[in-house]
Amino acid sequence: MNNDHWISTFLEAKVAELGAAKNTQMAYARDLNSFSHWATTKAINFETIKRVNIEDYLVDCDTEGLATSTRARRLSAIKQLYRFAFEEGWLTEDPSIRIKGPKQPKRLPKTLEVVEVDRLLSAARTTGRTEADRLRNNCLMELLYATGMRVTELVGLPVSSARGNPQMLLVIGKGSKERMVPLSPPARMALAIWLESRDAAESKDQAKGDPPSKYLFPSRSKSGHLTRNRFYMLIKELAVSGGVEPSKVSPHTLRHAFATHLLANGADLRAIQTLLGHADVATTEIYTHVLDERLRELVFEKHPLSNKRV
Structure with a gap:
């Protein structure tokens, strides 16, 4: 089999076994095609x-000059390809099994203060060319902050x-994993009003x-619903209108704010894992580090002795 056949068969298996989303398939394809092109220039093939x-x-x-995260992602794709090839019997050994990826520095996710979220929600109620736009914007933001949904989950919600x-x-x-997320009273109200207008x-x-x-x-987009890119631009507009630094705001920072604010108010880590749809609680544990960092900053900034010499 040539390299292209390896990649296409691997991607088909990902879809069949794990229900890999289209964006995930495209990411694997890009990384493996890059590796395939490199191998071709060296006159070698995957086998x-x-x-x-x-x-x-x-x-x-x-x-x-590729970023550490990019190199780590490409190696992950290669490792998964060769694990698949070994399990399928295409190879007698996996050449990637002992290769360690580049160490990535731990970066805490950006989040927002409660007051900043309040400004975004207020801006959503008044930003838009028409009343229908404002009702939609309000519903989008209330749902996002109330549930911590991923942006693709939010814009693709069935009516x-x-x-x-x-x-x-x-x-x-x-x-394609299902989960239930509760709605706050403001989110339910915004949803009911938007649904009537819609x-x-x-x-x-x-x-x-x-x-x-x-x-x-x-929407009139190819997908039939509001696109991720449009919502990304919209949330930047709301940041400007609400007086929040736009560089701090993205759909994902609202998801981080949802988790961080729940944790700060005593929510159980396992419950947050379920609400966010994380497969592994280790992914959710990053928010404990976010909270610890914010508490340290609070002490350094607000403690009366923090700026005095001891």
Whole structure:
């Protein structure tokens, strides 16, 4: 088999076994195609590659100035490819098994103070060209902060999940895994108001012959719903309107704020893991470090003796 066949078969297996999302498939494809192109320039193929070849590739990636995270991700893709090939019997040994990835410095996720989130929520209620835009923006932000959903989960919500004034939403996460997330009273109210506006607008569109949308936040995009990129730009607009530093704000920082604020108010780490849809609690534990760091900063900034010589 040539390299392309290896990659396509591996990706098909990822989809079949793990339900890998389209973005995940594309990321694997990019990284493995890069490795394949490098191997081709060296006149070697995946079947004959040795450990030293993979290490040479990683050195070349470092020489190119690729970030540590990028190199680690590419090695992860290569390791998964060769593990798959070994399990399928294509190889008698895995040449990548003993290769260690580059050490990555621990970076704490950016988060927001409660007052900054309040400003964003207030801005969402008043930002938008039309009343419908403002109602949609308010609903998006209330849902995001109330549930900690990933942006792809939020913009792709089916409208059926919002019917009946629900107290919880069913969310389809990574790997098509389902989880339930509770809604706060403000989020439920924003959802009910937006749904009324959305349905009224859709009724008018259907009278013109347009088909109904299955999404809670429909749009004329190819996907049929509000896109991740549009929501990213929207949240930056809300930051400017709300007087919050735009560089601090992204859909993911709202997810981090959701988790950090819950933890600061005594929520159980396992409960936060479930709400965020993390497969491993170790991923959720990063928020304990965020909280510890914020507490240290608070002492250094607010303690009366922090700026005095001892």
